[in-house]
Amino acid sequence: MNSCNQIGNLVADPETRTSEKGTPITTWRMAINNSGGDDVFIDVTAFGKTAEFVANHFHKGKAIFVTSRLNQDNWEDKQTGKPRSKHTLIADRVGFCGSKADNEGAKGAKEEDPFA
Helix, strand or coil: CCEEEEEEECCCCCCCEEECCEEEEEEEEEEEEEECCCEEECCCCCCEEHHHHHHHCCCCCCCCEEEEEEEEEEEEECCCCEEEEEEEEEEEEEEEECCEEEEEECCCCCCCCCCC
């Protein structure tokens, strides 16, 4: 089973683009507070309605809950020729974190269930 649940904060505004087939794709980087005191930074990608939801309701510094799949990107370093890899998350569902007051001014956020 490949399922991750993470709560973190966006370290930059999400970026959205559209695939050749017209599917929205939103990417963002989030900081996850590690119990040891060091933050863990990870890139997240969402597709379709989830991508639109993130683009419309989240911005830098905002707390976010993400249910996702762990993904590993592999490539060859162009300068050294050595294999490289990086873990990312593919978001299946996202939601607000924090108090209702924290989320009321978030780019027109309203009472809605992002998991619907």
